[in-house]
Amino acid sequence: MHLIWSALVAMVVFSGTLPAAETVSNDASSARLEPDRPLRLYDLRVYQASPGKLAAVQARLRDHQIPLLQTHGVFTQAVFVPVGENPEQRVMLLTAAEGVQAIDEGWAHLGQDPRWLDVVAATDGDGEIVASHDGQRLVATSWSPALAAETPPTPRVFELRTYSCPDATKHAALLRRFEDHTMAIFARHGMRNIIYWVPDERPESQQRLVYILAHDSVDAARESFAAFRKDPDWLAAKDASEKAAGGALTNKQGGVVSEFLVGTEFSPLQ
Numbered sequence: 001m002h003l004i005w006s007a008l009v010a011m012v013v014f015s016g017t018l019p020a021a022e023t024v025s026n027d028a029s030s031a032r033l034e035p036d037r038p039l040r041l042y043d044l045r046v047y048q049a050s051p052g053k054l055a056a057v058q059a060r061l062r063d064h065q066i067p068l069l070q071t072h073g074v075f076t077q078a079v080f081v082p083v084g085e086n087p088e089q090r091v092m093l094l095t096a097a098e099g100v101q102a103i104d105e106g107w108a109h110l111g112q113d114p115r116w117l118d119v120v121a122a123t124d125g126d127g128e129i130v131a132s133h134d135g136q137r138l139v140a141t142s143w144s145p146a147l148a149a150e151t152p153p154t155p156r157v158f159e160l161r162t163y164s165c166p167d168a169t170k171h172a173a174l175l176r177r178f179e180d181h182t183m184a185i186f187a188r189h190g191m192r193n194i195i196y197w198v199p200d201e202r203p204e205s206q207q208r209l210v211y212i213l214a215h216d217s218v219d220a221a222r223e224s225f226a227a228f229r230k231d232p233d234w235l236a237a238k239d240a241s242e243k244a245a246g247g248a249l250t251n252k253q254g255g256v257v258s259e260f261l262v263g264t265e266f267s268p269l270q
Helices: 002-011 054-071 100-112 114-123 168-188 218-230 232-245
Strands: 041-049 075-082 090-097 130-140 157-164 192-199 208-215 256-263
Touching (some): 054 090, 168 192, 168 208, 168 218, 168 232, 208 218, 218 232
Antiparallel strands (some): 041 130
């Protein structure tokens, strides 16, 4: 396992920076990024609220979980909810830390923190407000933009996209295509590249690419992708990469998954 992780680390340059705050703040959006201390590992968690409890889950994140995590070395980068109705009552928490040990210890320490235990006891008094949660560990690719907390002058939507590949060879070819061609063509068509990740060291999760784009709106995203798919440079890059790899680089079933998200009012990334 250590060898697998070492090989993965050799593929990436960790991007982003850590905030310097050492005390708990009730303003989760105060977790801003400062230079000189690189983030090493990202954790994307999806919480599904119990019926009618989404506001309570978000309030607990904002007022307690996020600031307490920061005291334990785990720093919030973004908090998202799906665009539209959100019938599953989901909220996504993107955090980062300096490495595997830091993020594991940070979450473990939160789970043992008396302040957090008191909050959970109080907020779950009438039943657990979180029905379920899941997550994934991610590291930034060497060619990913550095993730930065920012609030643009006009609202925007984010698109979380996950690509699954049939084997390691096609996965490597997909990463090369994004680095050499796809990102620049995205930008040409009005899409902003926010961050690109590969999974952590677990073998079962290796053949994936996970990334976030920003758009002016869902309609703008669809227009941009329609133009992108017709772009001669994209068509040439796609054809060349698939010929070299011996076929499509993503799985036929479920190979590309997309979801539109918006940042909550307390998300560092807006």
